[in-house]
Amino acid sequence: MATQIWWGGGAPPAYATLKLNRDGSVTVLCGSQDLGTGTYTFIAQIASEILEIPIDKIQVILGDTATCPYAPSSGGSMTAPSVSPAVRDAAEQMKAKLMSGAAAILETEEKQLVYSKGIISSKIDEKKSMPIADVVRRMRERVLVTTGARGANPQGYTTNSFGAQFAEVAVDTETGQVKVIKIVAAYDIGRVLNRKTLENQVHGGVMQGISFALMEERIIDEYTGKVLTTNMHNYKMPTIMDTPGIEVIIVSDADPLLSNTGVKGVGEPAIIPTAGAIANAIYNAIGVRLKNLPITPDKVLTALYA
Amino acid sequence: MNNFEYIQPKTLKEANKALGNDWNIALPYAGGTDLLGLMKDGVASPDKLVNLKALPDLNKISYATGKGLTIGSLVTLTEISEHPLIEEKYPVLAEAAKEVASPQLRNVGTIGGNICQRPRCWYFRGDFNCLRKGGDICYAVDGRNKFHCVIGGAPCFIVHPSDTAVALAALDAQLIIFSGKKSRTVPIRQFFVLPESNMERENILLPGDIVTAIHIPELPENSRSGYLKLKERGAWDFAVVSVAVVVQKTGSTLKSGTIALGGVAPIPWLEQELSAQFAGMDASEYAIANLSKKALQKAEPLAQNAYKVLLAQNMIKKLLLKLMA
Numbered sequence: 098m099a100t101q102i103w104w105g106g107g108a109p110p111a112y113a114t115l116k117l118n119r120d121g122s123v124t125v126l127c128g129s130q131d132l133g134t135g136t137y138t139f140i141a142q143i144a145s146e147i148l149e150i151p152i153d154k155i156q157v158i159l160g161d162t163a164t165c166p167y168a169p170s171s172g173g174s175m176t177a178p179s180v181s182p183a184v185r186d187a188a189e190q191m192k193a194k195l196m197s198g199a200a201a202i203l204e205t206e207e208k209q210l211v212y213s214k215g216i217i218s219s220k221i222d223e224k225k226s227m228p229i230a231d232v233v234r235r236m237r238e239r240v241l242v243t244t245g246a247r248g249a250n251p252q253g254y255t256t257n258s259f260g261a262q263f264a265e266v267a268v269d270t271e272t273g274q275v276k277v278i279k280i281v282a283a284y285d286i287g288r289v290l291n292r293k294t295l296e297n298q299v300h301g302g303v304m305q306g307i308s309f310a311l312m313e314e315r316i317i318d319e320y321t322g323k324v325l326t327t328n329m330h331n332y333k334m335p336t337i338m339d340t341p342g343i344e345v346i347i348v349s350d351a352d353p354l355l356s357n358t359g360v361k362g363v364g365e366p367a368i369i370p371t372a373g374a375i376a377n378a379i380y381n382a383i384g385v386r387l388k389n390l391p392i393t394p395d396k397v398l399t400a401l402y403a
Numbered sequence: 404m405n406n407f408e409y410i411q412p413k414t415l416k417e418a419n420k421a422l423g424n425d426w427n428i429a430l431p432y433a434g435g436t437d438l439l440g441l442m443k444d445g446v447a448s449p450d451k452l453v454n455l456k457a458l459p460d461l462n463k464i465s466y467a468t469g470k471g472l473t474i475g476s477l478v479t480l481t482e483i484s485e486h487p488l489i490e491e492k493y494p495v496l497a498e499a500a501k502e503v504a505s506p507q508l509r510n511v512g513t514i515g516g517n518i519c520q521r522p523r524c525w526y527f528r529g530d531f532n533c534l535r536k537g538g539d540i541c542y543a544v545d546g547r548n549k550f551h552c553v554i555g556g557a558p559c560f561i562v563h564p565s566d567t568a569v570a571l572a573a574l575d576a577q578l579i580i581f582s583g584k585k586s587r588t589v590p591i592r593q594f595f596v597l598p599e600s601n602m603e604r605e606n607i608l609l610p611g612d613i614v615t616a617i618h619i620p621e622l623p624e625n626s627r628s629g630y631l632k633l634k635e636r637g638a639w640d641f642a643v644v645s646v647a648v649v650v651q652k653t654g655s656t657l658k659s660g661t662i663a664l665g666g667v668a669p670i671p672w673l674e675q676e677l678s679a680q681f682a683g684m685d686a687s688e689y690a691i692a693n694l695s696k697k698a699l700q701k702a703e704p705l706a707q708n709a710y711k712v713l714l715a716q717n718m719i720k721k722l723l724l725k726l727m728a
Contacts, residue, residue, distance in 0.1 A: 271717035272633055273710070312636055318526075318546050325525040325547055330640070338637025393635055394643060395549055395710040402713060 098263040099373030105286065105362035106256025106355055107178025111247035112166035115144060115187035116240050117195075121215070121230030123148065123155045125187070129168035129180045130160050134364065135294030136176055140184050142291060143358070147188035148229070150215040166244055174258065174362025177290060179247050182356040187245025194243060195229050198236045203227065251354045258361045260284040262303070264374035265341075268382045270401060273394030275379060277307055277341040280371065287361035288351035296345045299367045303343050306371020308334050312391050404442045408451045414458065415613065419583040421453045424610045431455055431613060433477055434511040436504070437520040444528045446521070446536070461515075461615055464488070471621040476515025476614045480567070481506070483514060493619060495628035495647050499570035502632045505639040515614045518568045518578070518591075521605065522561035522669075523641055524551065534559045534602050549707040550643065554699060555668035559598035562666050563605060564641050568595070570630055571617060572671035573647035573663040579616040580608070586615065595670035605669070625651045625658070631722040632665075633714065642666040644711055646718045648726060650681060657684040664715055667699065674698055674719075686727045695720035 113127040125144050131137045137157045145152040158165060168183070169175050192212060199217040200207040203225045210217055217232060219225035233241055250256065265279040280303050289295055312333040316325045326332040351359025372390060380386050385400045410429075412418040422429045429451040432438055441447040455461065461477040466488050474483065483489055484501035503509055503517060521527070522535070524543060532538030543551045543560045551560040568591065576591045594606050608614070622628075628649040634640035642665045650660030660681040664672040677698055684690055695716045702712045 271721065272714060274633065316525075316547055318531075318542065320542070320546060321531070323530060325529060327525075327529065331525055333636050333640065336636055336638040394633065394714070395708075398710040398713055403709070 098261055099370035099377060100261040101259070101366055101369035103174065103258050103260075103366050103369060104256065105174040105178060105258035105364075105366065106250060107175050107180075107182075107247065107360075107362060108169070108250055109179070109247040111168045111179040111183045112244055113140070113168070113180065113183040113187045114166050114242060114244045115184070115191050116242050117148075117191055117229065117233060119230055119233040119239050121150070121154060121228065123150065124158060125155065125184060126158045126165040127168050127180060127184070128160065128162040128165040129176055130171050132171050134171070134176065134298060135291055136171070136180065138294055139177060139181060139290040143181055143184045144188050147185060148192060148215060149213065150229075172364075174364035174366065176362065176364070178287070178356065178358075178360045178362050181290060181358040181360045182247045183245045185245065185357050186248075187243045190243040190245060191241060194241055195232050199227055199232050202232060202235045248356060250356075254354060256352070256355055256361065258284065258286045258363065258366050260286075260366045260370060262306075262370040262374040264371070264378040266375060266378040266382060268379055268397065270383060270397075273397035273401070275311055275375070275392055275394075275397065277311075277339070277375060279342040279344070280307075280374070281344045281346065282367070282370075283346040283348055284363060284366060285349040285361075286347065286363045286366065287349055287355060288359045289347055290358075290360055295347070295363055298363055299345045300343050302365075302367020302369075303371050304335055304340065306368045307339065307341070307375065309368075310372035310375040310390060310392060311335075312339075312393075314391050314393075404439075405448050407442075407449060410451055410453045411457055412453060415581050415615065416583070418453055418455060418458060418613060419581065419611050421451070422611045422613070426610050429453055429610075433513045433516045434479070435516075436508050436512045437516060441521060441528075445530075446528060455613065466492075469621055472619045474514055474617045474619070476616055477513045480504075480509040480512050480514065480517060483567075484509065492622065493570075493574060493628065495570045495573060495630045495649060496567065496619070498630035499566040499632075499645075499647065502566050502630065502642075502645075508639075514567055514617060517565050518571070518594075518617075519606065519608065519614065520565055523564045524561045527561065534598075535561065537603065544705065547707065548705040549710075550666075551705055551708055552668045553702040553704045553708055553711045554672060555597050555670060556703075556705075557599060559602050559669065560705065561598070561605075561669050563595065563668070563670050565671070566630070566632060566642060566645060566665060569645055569663045569665035569671040570628075570647045571619070572673060573628070573649045573661045574619050574622075575661070576617050576619045578614050579618065581613045581615050582609070583611055588618070591617075591671075592673065598669055622649065623651050623659075625653050627652060627726045629722055629726050631718050631725075633718060644714045644718055646715065646722050647671075648719070648722050650723070650726060652686055652727070655686050657681045657686050662698070662719060664698070664719075667702070667711055667715055677719075688724060691723045691727070692720055695723070 432452040461475040526542040632645040645665035651658040
């Protein structure tokens with residue numbers, strides 16, 4: 098096995114603008130990006146959950162900082178922990194605006210109103226009830242707009258993600274081949290925003306970790322300095338036939354101190370421990386430490402018998 | 404890749420004529436899975452490609468009891484790997500075909516092309532004016548040579564990359580080659596050339612020659628065969644080392660057989676002396692282990708590929724044990 102510690106708490110500045118249209122649809126704009134990690138998905142999820150409206154009413158627009166508010170670049174496990182709080186803040190501000198507007202329209206004190214499933218109703222008069230789209234229209238608005246912000250990180254703390262991966266391997270001591278049978282990956286990354294995209298990220302990171310441990314090597318001819326692995330068949334990467342079973346375990350809940358979402362990033366953590374876990378498993382199997390990556394059959398045979 | 408003229412002959416004679424007598428001018432094109440790569444790497448720059456796929460009767464498989472199997476050179480690797488007769492009577496060939504590349508490449512790649520493909524050496528395919536391309540030195544000798552040959556090399560140290568060639572060498576197959584006026588038959592064991600004879604070609608073909616068919620003789624009743632390939636990943640990789648074995652076994656005794664190795668030499672490497680020891684050998688784990696240890700006795704490894712000798716020995720043992728079951 099091998100462990101990892103990485104940062105991943107995110108940071109301000111990061112902003113998200115939320116627009117509630119008078120037909121009840123929502124647009125969230127953010128200068129962030131989706132690299133395939135599911136930014137579009139979690140932003141829509143958060144808006145949907147806080148405003149209690151179906152997710153298919155939500156459109157997310159990313160990327161263009163001319164029209165969307167600032168958000169950090171995607172790297173260093175930054176996006177989810179920086180952007181999710183801004184989206185939540187924008188959605189909660191929208192909810193507050195709607196409650197205030199509804200109080201005036203329904204001639205009821207705010208504290209007598211309840212917000213549920215996109216409808217604001219009076220607790221004391223069941224005839225007084227209004228869906229949020231109608232609140233917008235009755236306020237004589239076409240669009241309501243709020244912009245949320247990522248707050249400051251807690252003073253006096255460093256935020257880290259923590260993880261460990263366990264590798265089960267089989268080493269054929271006659272051919273030197275290493276087969277990864279299973280990887281179990283456990284993480285403390287605060288709140289899980291979307292289990293599926295999180296597991297996908299770990300699957301991808303693990304496969305890259307296996308690739309790093311067992312296959313990838315940029316080979317240079319020492320006399321001429323020219324690269325010899327100039328294509329995808331000399332520079333080897335895993336195929337579906339190299340994929341082990343991968344189990345993902347999350348040991349954390351929402352971090353109580355970090356932000357209003359308690360989310361930490363899992364971008365890099367997915368790949369960090371894999372090669373170390375595999376190398377340690379190989380040592381456990383054959384009693385030889387191989388530290389030079391990639392651990393290819395020739396290296397295993399040479400280590401065992403030369 | 405430079406522009407080229409694409410010629411579509413309708414008969415073998417037309418194809419031979421179109422090919423002319425200079426590989427710099429015209430090259431034969433079947434599946435193209437190796438040729439197009441050579442052209443994109445700048446190793447081949449013909450003015451013309453002569454398409455063979457429209458030629459009639461080069462894509463058939465036929466079998467006659469007592470005579471053996473005849474496979475047209477344009478038959479795809481997928482067809483060979485899935486053909487019930489080949490799986491039953493010549494499993495070494497079906498297994499070797501199945502080990503080639505990936506499904507997409509096997510669907511398009513032909514057996515003729517697989518046998519005639521050029522080496523994968525990263526100096527040959529790269530920006531190096533090496534011996535095989537008419538230059539002055541072999542860069543692998545003092546360079547990065549973990550994949551290069553351990554026997555039969557010098558002054559060039561390529562390995563032959565074909566899986567099916569190793570299987571066919573074990574099967575003592577023959578190639579039928581058309582050279583314009585007539586066809587001739589060449590045993591595959593004489594088809595490939597060592598660098599000491601000719602550094603710039605891997606086989607005896609001359610410009611204009613077209614391999615039209617492969618003939619595999621009938622095997623004795625008590626035959627078993629198989630192919631084992633070691634790759635650095637689970638699929639889609641050339642052999643680090645491979646083994647083809649054809650043996651005849653009666654009861655618990657081996658009568659005869661052939662071992663051929665890939666990934667160790669510039670040609671499919673027959674371990675003739677080793678194979679001779681099958682006669683009357685006990686089919687036991689002990690005897691097989693002893694036999695395997697004698698493989699590649701005369702190997703002369705380079706700085707980074709000595710592991711291949713032990714690997715080949717272990718793979719011979721593995722495959723033989725598997726075939727004895």
